[in-house]
Every structure is written in C-alpha cells, then in structure tokens.
Amino acid sequence: AQSVTQLDSHVSVSEGTPVLLRCNYSSSYSPSLFWYVQHPNKGLQLLLKYTSAATLVKGINGFEAEFKKSETSFHLTKPSAHMSDAAEYFCVVSSGAGSYQLTFGKGTKLSVIP
Amino acid sequence: DGGITQSPKYLFRKEGQNVTLSCEQNLNHDAMYWYRQDPGQGLRLIYYSQIVNDFQKGDIAEGYSVSREKKESFPLTVTSAQKNPTAFYLCASSIALPRGTGLDTQYFGPGTRLTVL
Numbered sequence: 409a410q411s412v413t414q415l416d417s418h419v420s421v422s423e424g425t426p427v428l429l430r431c432n433y434s435s436s437y438s439p440s441l442f443w444y445v446q447h448p449n450k451g452l453q454l455l456l457k458y459t460s461a462a463t464l465v466k467g468i469n470g471f472e473a474e475f476k477k478s479e480t481s482f483h484l485t486k487p488s489a490h491m492s493d494a495a496e497y498f499c500v501v502s503s504g505a506g507s508y509q510l511t512f513g514k515g516t517k518l519s520v521i522p
Numbered sequence: 523d524g525g526i527t528q529s530p531k532y533l534f535r536k537e538g539q540n541v542t543l544s545c546e547q548n549l550n551h552d553a554m555y556w557y558r559q560d561p562g563q564g565l566r567l568i569y570y571s572q573i574v575n576d577f578q579k580g581d582i583a584e585g586y587s588v589s590r591e592k593k594e595s596f597p598l599t600v601t602s603a604q605k606n607p608t609a610f611y612l613c614a615s616s617i618a619l620p621r622g623t624g625l626d627t628q629y630f631g632p633g634t635r636l637t638v639l
Contacts, residue, residue, distance in 0.1 A: 417562070442627070451526075451612055451630035452565075498564060510628065512564035 410435040412501050414513035422521045427471075427486040429516045431499035434480060441482045442500040443473055446515075452498065458482065469493070494520045525549065526631035528613050533636045535600070535607065543598045543634045545613030552618035554596035555628060558582060559610040568611075571596055572618045600636065608638045 415430040433439060440459045444452040456467025463475045473484045482499060499513040526547045535541045547554065553572045557565040567580030571590040585604025590596055596615075600607045614628040 444630075449610075449633070449635065451528075451632040452614075454627060454629070457627055510567070512566075514562060514564040 410437075410439065410501050410509070410511045412499050412511050412513040414497075414499050414516045416516050417514070418517045418519070420519040420521060421489045423491055424488050427484070427489045427493065427518065429484040429497050429499075429518065431482045431484065431513060432480055433482060433499070433501045435501055440502040441473075441475060442502070442510075443467065443471070443482075443484050444498045444500060445495050446498065447495045455484070455497075489518075489520050491520050491522060494518055526613060526615055526629060528611075528631040528634050530634060531632070533634055535636060535638050537638060538602045540599055540601050541636065543600070543611055543613075543636070545596045545598065545631060547594055547596075547613075547615045547631075549615055549629065550593075551615035551629075552593065553616045554590070555614040555616075556580075556586070556588065556596070556598045557612045557614065559612060559633075565612065568598065607636055610635050 411434045413432045421427055442457045443455040445455050446452045455471050456465045456473055458465045458475045466472045471486050473482050475482050496515045496517045498515050501511050502509055529544045533541055555570040556568040558568055559565050566582050568582055568586050569577055569580055569588045571577035574590055574593050577588050577590050585601055587599045611634045613631040616628045
C-alpha cells in the first residue's frame with residue numbers, strides 16, 4: 409500500500425522569497441515520486457520526478473525536490489517565487505509495480521503575493 | 523504537436539442522461555487513464571487501459587464505462603448510475619513499461635469540466 413500526505417493545503421509567499429511545499433509518502437516498494445503543477449481549469453504538468461538515480465532532482469521553472477528516505481519526504485523548493493508560480497501542486501507516488509498505481513496527494517495551493 | 527486532447531472543455535448534463543467525454547493522444551503511448559478531480563481531494567482513478575481492447579477498473583469505476591478500440595482513443599461515458607458526476611475529468615497517457623521499472627510518468631490532457639443541471 410502507498411500513501412501521500414501534503415502537509416499544507418495552502419501556502420502563501422511573497423514574490424522573490426523562497427518556496428517550500430512539503431510532501432511525505434509511504435510505500436511498500438522503492439517508490440517513484442513526482443511533483444505536478446496545475447493552473448486553474450488546466451491539466452497537470454510534470455514538474456519533476458525521482459526514480460532513484462539521484463536524491464536531488466531538478467525540474468522545470470527553477471523547482472527542485474530532495475528525496476529523503478530516512479524521513480520519507482520529498483519536499484518541493486524554489487529559491488525565488490514568481491507570480492506565475494501561483495497554482496496548485498500535487499505530490500504523487502508510484503510503487504513502481506505498474507504504471508497505473510499512482511497515488512496523488514490532495515494538493516497544495518500556492519499563492520504568490522506581489 | 524504531440525499531446526493529449528480532451529473534448530469538450532465544458533459539458534452540461536441533465537439528470538438521467540449518459541454523456542461521453544473524448545480523449546485522444548498522438549504520443550504513441552500504450553497506456554491511458556481517466557481520473558476524476560474534486561476540490562480538496564486530489565485525483566482519483568476511474569479506469570485505465572494498458573493495451574487496446576483491454577481496460578481495468580480503478581478506485582471509483584461505479585457509474586462509468588470506457589472502451590479502447592484504438593490505441594490513440596479512450597472515451598469515458600458517464601452513465602445515469604453515477605450519482606454525483608459533477609467534477610473535473612482528466613485523461614492521461616503513459617508508456618506501458620514492464621512491471622517494476624518505475625519509469626511510469628503520466629502526461630495529462632487539459633481536462634473536461636462536467637456539470638449536472
């Protein structure tokens with residue numbers, strides 16, 4: 409069984425300040441982990457993914473995430489928020505046992521204050 | 523352009539009607555998926571298909587049906603048996619890799635918002 413917990417349903421930051429979106433997971437297998445972003449009334453866009461090659465994963469638009477097995481965490485960060493980063497972010501885990509077994513977190517809505 | 527298209531973008535249904543949501547992909551992916559998104563609940567899997575003419579129920583398949591007659595198409599029918607169909611529906615596709623490889627990135631379409639009147 410696998411699960412994902414996004415620790416904050418809403419995060420608000422000022423433009424130009426760092427972003428931290430927190431995600432904890434549990435999985436019976438060595439997991440693949442993903443972060444997706446969704447702008448209002450749009451589909452999900454892949455930001456980055458972890459598949460055991462390197463614990464620090466760099467994604468698009470300056471985002472990165474660090475896989476910490478001991479803490480079962482996969483937090484998403486960005487050094488400096490931009491207004492266009494305002495969206496909802498989903499942490500997703502796959503058991504790796506089959507591509508259909510994705511479990512989504514409930515999402516974190518990021519607001520960026522000018 | 524390669525990608526996933528969903529139509530229509532907005533759909534309105536009267537109670538008791540069946541409606542069909544379209545999903546097409548030109549990525550040459552074997553696997554396709556349908557998700558339902560409700561506010562504050564993330565995405566929940568309705569059905570998935572890893573090969574033509576085969577599909578499996580996901581976590582919330584009741585009241586829905588699908589077909590997979592062509593590799594590029596995976597339409598979803600919301601039947602009158604679905605008691606609360608108002609939601610945002612997302613289609614996705616991926617390469618169908620052998621079990622255990624972990625390389626299972628799913629790519630999403632733009633979604634269809636269904637509202638029951």
